[in-house]
Amino acid sequence: xxxxxxxxxxxxxxxxxxxxxxxxxxxxxxxxxxxxxxxxxxxxxxxxxxxxxxxxxxxxxxxxxxxxxxxxxxxxxxxxxxxxxxxxxxxxxxxxxxxxxxxxxxxxxxxxxxxxxxxxxxxxxxxxxxxxxxxxxxxxxxxxxxxxxxxxxxxxxxxxxxxxxxxxxxxxxxxxxxxxxxxxxxxxxxxxxxxxxxxxxxxxxxxxxxxxxxxxxxxxxxxxxxxxxxxxxxxxxxxxxxxxxxxxxxxxxxxxxxxxxxxxxxxxxxxxxxxxxxxxxxxxxxxxxxxxxxxxxxxxxxxxxxxxxxxxxxxxxx
Amino acid sequence: xxxxxxxxxxxxxxxxxxxxxxxxxxxxxxxxxxxxxxxxxxxxxxxxxxxxxxxxxxxxxxxxxxxxxxxxxxxxxxxxxxxxxxxxxxxxxxxxxxxxxxxxxxxxxxxxxxxxxxxxxxxxxxxxxxxxxxxxxxxxxxxxxxxxxxxxxxxxxxxxxxxxxxxxxxxxxxxxxxxxxxxxxxxxxxxxxxxxxxxxxxxxxxxxxxxxxxxxxxxxxxxxxxxxxxxxxxxxxxxxxxxxxxxxxxxxxxxxxxxxxxxxxxxxxxxxxxxxxxxxxxxxxxxxxxxxxxxxxxxxxxxxxxxxxxxxxxxxxxxxxxxxxxxxxxxxxxxxxxxxxxxxxxxxxxxxxxxxxxxxxxxxxxxxxxxxxxxxxxxxxxxxxxxxxxxxxxxxxxxxxxxxxxxxxxxxxxxxxxxxxxxxxxxxxxxxxxxxxxxxxxxxxxxxxxxxxxxxxxxxxxxxxxxxxxxxxxxxxxxxxxxxxxxxxxxxxxxxxxxxxxxxxxxxx
Numbered sequence: 010x011x012x013x014x015x016x017x018x019x020x021x022x023x024x025x026x027x028x029x030x031x032x033x034x035x036x037x038x039x040x041x042x043x044x045x046x047x048x049x050x051x052x053x054x055x056x057x058x059x060x061x062x063x064x065x066x067x068x069x070x071x072x073x074x075x076x077x078x079x080x081x082x083x084x085x086x087x088x089x090x091x092x093x094x095x096x097x098x099x100x101x102x103x104x105x106x107x108x109x110x111x112x113x114x115x116x117x118x119x120x121x122x123x124x125x126x127x128x129x130x131x132x133x134x135x136x137x138x139x140x141x142x143x144x145x146x147x148x149x150x151x152x153x154x155x156x157x158x159x160x161x162x163x164x165x166x167x168x169x170x171x172x173x174x175x176x177x178x179x180x181x182x183x184x185x186x187x188x189x190x191x192x193x194x195x196x197x198x199x200x201x202x203x204x205x206x207x208x209x210x211x212x213x214x215x216x217x218x219x220x221x222x223x224x225x226x227x228x229x230x231x232x233x234x235x236x237x238x239x240x241x242x243x244x245x246x247x248x249x250x251x252x253x254x255x256x257x258x259x260x261x262x263x264x265x266x267x268x269x270x271x272x273x274x275x276x277x278x279x280x281x282x283x284x285x286x287x288x289x290x291x292x293x294x295x296x297x298x299x300x301x302x303x304x305x306x307x308x309x310x311x312x313x314x315x316x317x318x319x320x321x322x323x324x325x326x327x
Numbered sequence: 328x329x330x331x332x333x334x335x336x337x338x339x340x341x342x343x344x345x346x347x348x349x350x351x352x353x354x355x356x357x358x359x360x361x362x363x364x365x366x367x368x369x370x371x372x373x374x375x376x377x378x379x380x381x382x383x384x385x386x387x388x389x390x391x392x393x394x395x396x397x398x399x400x401x402x403x404x405x406x407x408x409x410x411x412x413x414x415x416x417x418x419x420x421x422x423x424x425x426x427x428x429x430x431x432x433x434x435x436x437x438x439x440x441x442x443x444x445x446x447x448x449x450x451x452x453x454x455x456x457x458x459x460x461x462x463x464x465x466x467x468x469x470x471x472x473x474x475x476x477x478x479x480x481x482x483x484x485x486x487x488x489x490x491x492x493x494x495x496x497x498x499x500x501x502x503x504x505x506x507x508x509x510x511x512x513x514x515x516x517x518x519x520x521x522x523x524x525x526x527x528x529x530x531x532x533x534x535x536x537x538x539x540x541x542x543x544x545x546x547x548x549x550x551x552x553x554x555x556x557x558x559x560x561x562x563x564x565x566x567x568x569x570x571x572x573x574x575x576x577x578x579x580x581x582x583x584x585x586x587x588x589x590x591x592x593x594x595x596x597x598x599x600x601x602x603x604x605x606x607x608x609x610x611x612x613x614x615x616x617x618x619x620x621x622x623x624x625x626x627x628x629x630x631x632x633x634x635x636x637x638x639x640x641x642x643x644x645x646x647x648x649x650x651x652x653x654x655x656x657x658x659x660x661x662x663x664x665x666x667x668x669x670x671x672x673x674x675x676x677x678x679x680x681x682x683x684x685x686x687x688x689x690x691x692x693x694x695x696x697x698x699x700x701x702x703x704x705x706x707x708x709x710x711x712x713x714x715x716x717x718x719x720x721x722x723x724x725x726x727x728x729x730x731x732x733x734x735x736x737x738x739x740x741x742x743x744x745x746x747x748x749x750x751x752x753x754x755x756x757x758x759x760x761x762x763x764x765x766x767x768x769x770x771x772x773x774x775x776x777x778x779x780x781x782x783x784x785x786x787x788x789x790x791x792x793x794x795x796x797x798x799x800x801x802x803x804x805x806x807x808x809x810x811x812x813x814x815x816x817x818x819x820x821x822x823x824x825x826x827x828x829x830x831x832x833x834x835x836x
Contacts, residue, residue, distance in 0.1 A: 018330050030337045056545040056553065058340035058522035059498075061333040188631075190639060199330050241641050280545060282522040282553070283498035285651035291545035315341030318553050320546040 010043075010074050011167040013219075018201050024211070026204070029314040030057075031066050037277065037319075038070020038183075040310045041255045045275040049323040051305065053277045054294035056318040060281035064259030065195045065216050067277050068183045072220050072235055073167065075182035075254035080139040080174045088135040091125055091143075092116045099144035100127055103177050106160075109153045110144065142178060158221075162214025165203040176221070179232040181251055184274070186238045186267050187259030189224050197225045240266060261290030268293060273326060298322055332501050336524070343523035343555040345512075349534040350453050354399060354445040355392050356535045358438040360570050362389065365431040372424065381416050381432065383582070383832040384409055388439065390577050393536060394471045394510040396451035397481055399442040403474045406443040410436050448481075453531050454507045455486040465504040467492040467525075469515070472612075472787055493787050495651075495807075500524035507531055511538035513574035521545075521554040528555060538574045581610055581834045583812045590616055590827035604719050605815045606823060609648065611806040612789020616829050617656065618822050619645040621815040624720035627824075628655035628769065630777070630805060632786060638777045640770050652808045653785070655773065655793075656824055664725055665803065669768060670761035677757070684754045685727060691742035692722060713737045723820060727762065728755035769795075773803070810834075 013035060017026045027035070037053065045051045057063050079087075091100075091113070098113040111127035118124070124132040125141065133141065160172035167175075185192065196217040205211040217225050223233035236253075238244050240263030255275040258264035261284045280290050298320075305321040313319045362385050372378050391404060399406060413436045417429055458466050470478055472493040482489050492500065494515055506525040508515065511532045519528075521543035530538065543554040587608060606618040619627065623644065630653040631639040648654060657665045671678040696704050701718065708716040713734045720726045721738070729735040732752060739748035772795045785791045789807035804826075 020331055020334075028334055028337065031334075054546060056521075058553070059328075059333055059336045061328045061336070062330060188639065194328070195330075201330075241643065281498075282545065283516075283518040285649070287518070287545060295546065313551075314337075315551075316337050316553055318544060318546055318549045318551070320549065 010039075011076050011170045013069070013073050013167055014203075016166050016201050017204055018199075024202060024204060030317060031062065033311065033314050033317065034063055034066040035070040035073075036310045038067040038072075038255070038257070039074040040070075040307065041275040041277055042071055042074035044305070045254070046323075048326060050273065050326055051275040051321065051323055052294065052297050053275075053305075053319065053321040054280065054291065055277065055313075055320075056280045056282050056287065056291065058282060058316050060191070060260050060279060060284075062195050062199075063279045063281075064185050064187055064257050065192060065220070067279065068185050068235055068257045069216055069219055071183040071255040071257060071277075076170070076175070076234070077180070078170060078174050079142075079178055079180075080171065082139065084136045084139055088123065088125065088138050091138060091141060092123075094143060100141055101144050101177075102127075102133070102138075102141040103156070103173060104153070106156050106173060107153045108156055108177055140174065140177065159212075159214040159218040162203065162212045162218050165209055165212040166201075166214070167219065175234075177232055178234075180234055181236050181253045183220070183235040184238060184248075184251075184253040184256045184271065185222075185235060185259055186256060186263035187240050188263075189237055189239070192222070192237060192259065193225060196220060196222060238263075238267065244270065260284060261286035264290050265293060268297075294320065297324060328501070335501065336522075339523055339526050340553065343526050343528065344558055345520070345523075345528040345530065345555045346558050347511075347538060348453060348457070348529055348531045349536075350449045350531060352447070352449045352533050352535075354442050354447070355533055356570065358392075358435070358442055359389065359535050359572055361431070361435040361438040363570070363572070365428075365435045368428055368431045372428065377416055377420050380832070381413055384413060385435065385439075386577075387832055389572065390514075390579065391473070392442075393532060393577055394514060395474050396448065396454050396468075396470065396478060396509050397474070398448040398451075399445040401477065401481075403477045406439055410440045410443060413439070450509055450531055450533070451481065451485060454509060455482065455489065457507050457529055457531070458489055458505075459486050461505055463488040463490070465502065466490070467500070467503055467506050469494065469497070469506055469508040469519075471510075471514075472789065475787060494519070495786050495789070496783075497524055498522070499786075505529070511536050511574035511577070512541060513539055514577055517541060517543060521552075523555045532574075535571055536574050536577070537571050579834060581810050581812075583608060583814070585833050586610070586616055586829055587812075587816055589830065589833065590618075590822075603817045604723065604820055604823065606818045607646070607648075607815055608812040609654075609808050610810040610829065610834055611654075611826075612809055613806070614829050614831060614834070615790075615806065615826050617806075617824060617826050618816075618818050619648060619654075620720075620723075620823060621646050622719050623715075623717055624726055625723070628766075628773065629653065630655065630773075632782055638774065638782060640773055640777075642766060642770075648808060649811055650808050653805050654808060655803050655805055656826060657803050666762055666765045666769060667725065669765035670758065673761045673764055673768075674757065678761075681754050681758050684751060685758060688739065688742055688744065688751055689722065689724070691744065692738070695742060696722065708738070708741060711737045711741055713741075727758050728752065777805075 017024050041051050041053055094113050096113060096115065099110060100113050101108055101110050111129055111131055114126040114128055116123055117126050117132065123135040125138050126132045156173060156176045158172060158176035163172040163175055197215050199215065200213050201216060203212045221234040222237055224237045226233055236248065238248060240260060249270050252271065252273045255277065256271045258276065258278045261280050264278045265286060278290065278294050280287050305323060307321055366382065369378055388404065388406065388409060392399060397403060417432045417436065421429060454468055458468060467490040469492050475491065475493065479491055497519055503525045505527040508528060508530045512520060512530055520541060532538065540557065543552045605621045607621045608616055608618050610616050623646065625645045626642040627645050627648065629641055629643045629648065632653055674681060705716050705718045708718065714731060715729065715734060729738060735752055736748050739745050739751055744751065773793065776793045776795055780791055780793060785805060791805050793803050793805055795803065
């Protein structure tokens with residue numbers, strides 16, 4: 010999990026803090042991740058006056074709460090795991106702000122210390138391997154490449170995380186079911202800024218710098234943390250069978266189409282009240298309530314702001 | 328949308344207020360009173376075809392008067408024609424029904440005749456007065472799309488600069504401060520109140536209409552109802568029962584049975600079992616209707632149109648189509664299957680051979696259905712191990728092969744050409760691929776054509792013809808779905824995707 014602080018936007022040249030509704034959506038996203046026990050599932054339905062930015066902001070909350078810095082895990086355990094991989098497994102590692110690829114060659118011992126050996130004669134001592142990860146099955150072996158990302162903005166808006174670690178691992182922290190074309194301008198065209206303080210200058214960036222949606226990253230092999238699934242198309246089994254910490258449904262059509270998927274993940278169903286399918290989707294959310302096994306204390310998120318209507322309940326996992 | 332746009336919409340949603348402005352109109356009031364008296368007098372006869380037709384026409388006129396800021400004498404209402412029509416209905420029944428009932432009908436028609444010369448336009452005048460008292464560039468007049476052109480024409484003369492907005496455009500509005508809405512709130516989608524697009528709204532309607540407060544909550548039990556706050560309660564006091572109309576009764580009701588009778592060649596679903604398919608009827612913008620399959624398999628091109636966003640095209644199963652979807656139909660030319668036609672061109676000289684093979688196995692399957700009956704064939708296919716028989720769809724000319732190869736193999740076994748199953752599978756695969764290429768091609772052409780189309784006009788009117796730039800698909804028509812029949816009806820294959828004009832009384836009455 011990482012904390013999000015001081016994000017705002019510029020209006021007529023002036024810094025403006027996120028308005029209450031936007032902050033509420035971010036907080037709601039964080040809440041569903043942090044309040045989802047193993048044995049039950051949290052279902053949240055919200056109705057909003059416009060779908061604009063709702064899923065992106067809620068997704069930001071989900072992604073920030075679900076973030077795990079794998080490089081902070083026990084280095085000895087991580088080394089042991091890497092050492093157990095089959096020979097010639099493709100690995101990727103970071104050097105400065107570049108990602109490199111190599112194959113796993115073996116382990117050697119030098120001066121009583123274990124080293125991981127990779128192709129090209131490159132080796133790393135056991136306690137310096139936390140950035141080394143196996144390549145994804147479909148990943149191509151590529152030459153060293155610059156990590157994409159806006160590290161200044163990430164560092165300023167999410168203090169405490171290593172922006173390079175954030176940008177160099179793939180994980181499905183958040184899944185958004187929606188329409189790519191509608192999310193694109195909200196995630197990679199609308200600028201947001203951090204609030205300048207005495208020590209730090211204002212930094213500007215996009216929501217996708219923090220969300221890292223696979224669809225909107227610069228290079229095909231960049232590492233992503235949020236996946237977008239089309240509201241209208243069927244999803245591949247690999248994604249269908251995954252269990253992300255939370256799924257954000259951006260609108261009624263996607264929810265109505267995909268609601269039977271990701272039954273183990275917490276879900277936020279965003280219903281734009283102007284949608285012709287709003288009532289149908291709201292009824293479907295209420296139907297899920299049949300399995301309601303308890304109300305949800307949402308006091309930590311605060312009262313929903315004007316314009317947002319919310320229902321939330323836990324249901325038994327099926 | 329820029330983030331500031333979303334901020335503005337939430338601001339509006341949090342603080343919007345609405346008022347009701349009721350307008351006196353002696354002429355329309357007289358008609359409503361006579362119509363109410365007739366309705367109360369009908370009692371046992373209100374199911375009779377004559378009186379149903381009479382009431383449908385009166386209801387349609389009542390609604391149009393309520394929502395159209397034009398004088399009753401305006402030609403768009405066709406009131407003089409309606410008087411003739413209603414009188415002819417009554418004349419045909421003289422001596423059949425009690426004289427006092429027919430006299431009530433005559434009084435109703437007479438009140439309409441008086442209206443046909445009424446040149447006052449109280450709704451239009453009130454709306455113009457409210458709008459011109461503020462900043463016209465940040466306000467708008469909300470009207471239903473029917474008669475939009477005529478309203479535009481008249482209002483331009485009365486007060487230039489008034490922006491007309493139809494209900495479908497409401498969700499895309501940004502930067503509007505005030506809206507004048509013609510008619511009671513009950514006649515508009517709930518989101519006009521629950522997701523307001525203007526900080527101030529004024530509903531202008533006749534004083535004989537009784538509007539209602541509406542619950543704007545989507546989730547029952549929500550502590551706060553989102554949306555506008557009304558500054559006044561709807562007037563509910565009516566001294567004489569005959570003088571008022573509950574706004575809820577003005578909401579159009581589609582007469583699906585009558586529409587079905589009027590638009591299918593085989594409405595009772597009788598005939599060759601294999602040529603009958605389950606379908607829903609769809610009411611389309613502009614007063615058309617069409618049947619689309621209600622079974623798994625068949626697809627149709629759908630356009631998602633969201634104000635401010637690029638048109639998004641996809642092929643969706645016909646059984647999932649619903650209100651507000653924009654569907655693409657080919658109404659010109661003989662062949663409605665434009666994808667198939669393009670695919671044939673794509674396959675070139677091989678097309679005839681491949682289509683002959685497709686026809687061959689379908690003919691054999693049709694033969695089995697004729698011999699053994701539909702239900703038995705379906706059961707036998709299941710017994711054989713076919714996981715998804717979808718027999719109706721398999722019999723239809725536009726299905727090509729099963730999704731699952733084993734299902735296809737078993738189907739070939741069943742129709743007696745097991746030894747040619749591989750040949751058939753490969754040939755059908757070529758047709759499937761040609762269809763996919765054709766679908767992508769049409770999608771590309773449509774996207775290109777839509778970029779050159781006035782999508783705002785499409786949202787306003789609900790339909791448009793799109794001329795594709797290459798000749799292979801010709802002219803396609805895009806229609807917004809207004810309503811979908813609640814029940815599935817068996818119809819002949821030949822009735823699918825055939826556009827019919829709907830008599831306005833059947834969906835406005």
